[in-house]
Each structure stands twice: as structure tokens, then as C-alpha cells.
Amino acid sequence: MDTRYLQSFIHVAELGSIAEAARRLDLTPAAVAQRVRLLEEEMGMSLIRRSGRTVAPTEAGARILERGRKVLRDIRDLRDDLSDSSDLAGQLRVGGTPTMVLAVLPGLVSRFLGGHPQVDIYLEPGTSSTLFRKVVDGDLDAALLIQPLFELPKSCGWHTMREEPLVLLTPAGMQVDDVHATLEREPFLRYDRGTVGGQLADAYLRQHGIRTRQRCEMDGLDAIAALVERGIGVSLVPAWVAARGSQLAVRRWPLPHRSTKRVVGMIWTRTSARTRLVHSFLELVKDWRPEE
Template identity: 45%
Template sequence: MDTQFLNTFVTVADQGSMAAAARLLNVTPAAVAQQIRTLEREIGAPLFARAGRTVSITEAGARILERARQLLHDVADLSALANDENTAGELRLGAGTNALTGMLPDILARMVERFPRIKVFIKPGFSPELYRAVESGELDAAIVLQAPYALPKTCDWLLLREEPLVVLAPQAMAGRDPHELLANEPLIRFDRQQWGGRLAEQYLQLAGIAPQERFELNALNAIAVMVDRGLGVSLVPDWSRPWPEGLKLVRIPLPMPFEPRRMGIVWSRATVRIRLVNAFLEEARGLMKRTSKVPAASKKK
């Protein structure tokens, strides 16, 4: 059985259409359809029910989907095991939105220059789901927010960056008291369902500020644009660049001491790709030492 056909099967199941899977795999829809038909013949059961341009997985397909995922992961592990003396194989990473455009590209640029034989799979997502993916073994490591709970013994943590809360305001409001802004200007709230948003809510409660809420969302770049357009002020972590270009904003420090948002890397000690993970950690440490917001020493949770 060709593992590429299994990968096509999993991709079609995830995308919900052969055309979308073909775009992701960079092949033609006809090639995807042919691979699925071949796989169905080998397995002896239909894997998808076709309905126009979309497909739905059959009961038979659903029964083998997770096993197929695991088999593909095991095949990827073979390269790491076979190349135990060299830094090669596939590394499976996760990253949040800001890390995807901020820290991660710079770390990977250094890493692939030193270790050109590696292949990297990247899963975007929010920190809670990325922690679960690392704990389950789906991912080897992820750039995430520090978890508000103790990690399992199978995982470890490296602190990369601390991001203090700041009041984000239009440039014309520079010099005004941050508490006065939070109390009297419309608030563009950082989503309280997310860990970073909870920090902002805790500060507002500690300061006794009842804000005039206008919007609530979990998208820091979008919040910056909305503040620039005069829609309100916001209380957010001072997140890493890049930011949207051309914005006229000020970041006003808070008068009361408060815990920063902490970004770092969580990884699984049990992964067979620990050599690749260690190389990733080494490059992350090297890069962060040259930035202004790196702690003096790495810390473990």
C-alpha cells in the first residue's frame, strides 16, 4: 500500500473535497480521485461518498482515519530513527498566529541553514489546542503561551519572551493617563476566552476599572488597526513584531505592577525526534538572546 495514497485520503477527509485536497497537495483533482479509487480497491470498501464537488467520509473511512493518521506519523518517525547520528527527518511544530509571523520564521531560517536535511510540518492554532497536540504526540513542540496549569511530566517548557500589558491608543492620546483612558474611552477588549485576554481582565479588576466595552475579539493585529481608526483603546500584551504597517499608535505602560504574558516553547520529552527538537531549542535560544525582551536565563515552569 502506497503511504502517499494514505496521505491523500487523510487530506481529503480533512478538507472535505478532492479539489481542496488537490490544491493543498499540489496535484490535479484527477490524480487525487485516482489515488482514492486505488486505495478503495486495496482496502475493499468505499472511503468517501461523492456529492457534487464535496465528499463525505463513509463509515469504513471513518473507522480507518485515525489509524491512517497514526501510520503516517510512524512512517515519518522512520527517518528520524534511521538518521539517529544526524540532524535530519521531519519535525512537527505548532504555533499561534503571532508566533507564525513573528518568532518562528526567524528561528526556522537559522535552523534550516544549519540543518538542510530537515523537513518541518507546522500546525497553526491556539495555545490550549497546541498543548494538547504536544501532550498526545501529534506534535513534537509548539510556540505557545505559558499554560496556567502544571505541565505533565512528559513535557518541558522554555521561556522565550515576556510581554507586559500596555494600553494601546491612537497617537493623539500620547501622554494621557492609562487608567483614565481605560475608564473613559471605548474599550476594544482582547478576548476573555483566551489566556492573554484573561490577564487583561484581571488587571482591570485589580485596578477597579469598569470599562466602556465596544468590541471583543481575539486578533491582536486587528485590534491595532481598530485603535488606529479611532474606534477605542485596548489593553493588550506588547506582542512581537511584525505589526500592520502605517499605524499611528502609542503603547502606554501601566502604573501598577502586573504579571506579563509569557511566550515559550513546550515540547515532548518522549518524541523520537528529540534530536530535532533540541536543535530547534538551540536555534530559538540563540535568536532570542539577540532580542531586547529575552529573560536573562531560561526558566522552566
């Protein structure tokens, strides 16, 4: 079996789109479709079904999906195990939330590759929940994300990079004498309650009986900050690390009462065959400071 066919099928099944799978694999949609067809011919069964522009695995495809992921992981691990070089080499797969990709990972990856030129780093952006699951499943070696509000499995390691209290975000020119009154008076841009930070903000509002004039609910702290800068509303968000070069005219106001902090850090799987790579990257993460 050509593992490239299996890889293409897994991407199509997970993404639900041949076009999106082609984009991720840097191939044409026709090439991806051909790979899936060749795999189906080799397996002697249909693996995906099409419905308009979307695709989904058939019952047979769903059965081999998880085993296919494991096969690809085992092959990747085998290549790393066979490397007898004393220098760090191989591929390190690292995930990051949008904030981490913009503000933190560029500096870390640059320093890591500068010290270990034989290492290939694959970067995958995503939400904290998606990246967490991929680390647990072994699809990623590590990820920089928001610590979940539940206990982490013992198969994973964790390093806290920073703790972020909630702050009131306003246009730079707005004067605030009472944070709670401002939250009730001004149009409110709610941070998505599907995120950890959004849940913490919602809990604070409920705890203190603050009724907001909600204008929208959205994910993306940089997007919220851009709206706040234009005077479209105020927001209650974690004190996140802004990307280098970001010069939005906004101001962060501390809250009058203590709030639960959002915890940002690195998670990794302890069972990775690339333990040396992970630990070397972790050393850089431990030395990271927000001003990088």
C-alpha cells in the first residue's frame, strides 16, 4: 500500500472536502481524488461518499480511518527510531492557537531551527480543543494552547507559560471610572463562550450580576481588539499576548474583583518517539518571555 494514498484519504475524510485536503497537502484536487480512487481499488471497496461539494467516509472508510492514522504515525516514528545521528533530526509536529501562531511561535521556531538545522518542523494552527485532541491522539507531538478546564491525562506533560487575568478592553481614548458600569453602559463585544477565555468572562459577568448590551459574540482576540479600537464596543477578555507589530489604539483596564485566570502553556505527549525533539523545544518554551 502506498502511504501517500492513505494520507490523502485521511485528510479527505477528516476535512470533508477534497479541495481542502488538496490545499493542506499542496496538491491539486484531481491528484487527491486519484489517490483516493487508487486506494479504493486496492482495498476493493468504496471509502468515501460524495454529497454535493462535501464528502464523508463510508462505513468501510470509517472502520479503517483510525487504523490508518495509527499506521502513518507508526511509520513516522519508525523513521525517527532508525536515525542513529547524535544530532537532533527528524520532524517535530507542533500545533498552536491563532494567538500563539501570531505572537509566540515565530520566535520559538526561528530559534529552534537556528540551533537544529536538521530538524523539520510542521506547524498546525487550530483551536485549543482541536489541538489538545490531536496531541492526545498522537497526531501532534506538542501544542501551545489554552489549558483545558478539566484534568489533563497522565499521558501528557504540561508547562505553564503565563497566566492571563481578565481585563476590560476599551478604545485608548475612553475614560473608565467604573469598570462594571462601563460593561453595562457600552455596547458589548462578547468573547466566544465556546472558548475557555469566553467561559471565564461569562462566569465573571454572572458572578457580579453585570447585564451587558451585547452587539456580537465572536472568537479571535485580535479581531475583537480591532473592533474595539474603532469604537464599536468594549469587551471582557484575557490579557493575551499581542502579535509583534500590533499597535492597536486600545487600553486594558484591570477588574475591581479577582477573576479566574486563563492559563497558556505547552502540552506534549509523553509517549512520542520524538522525545528528544520535544524536550529540546520545551527548553526554549521555558525560556520564553512575552517581549520576544
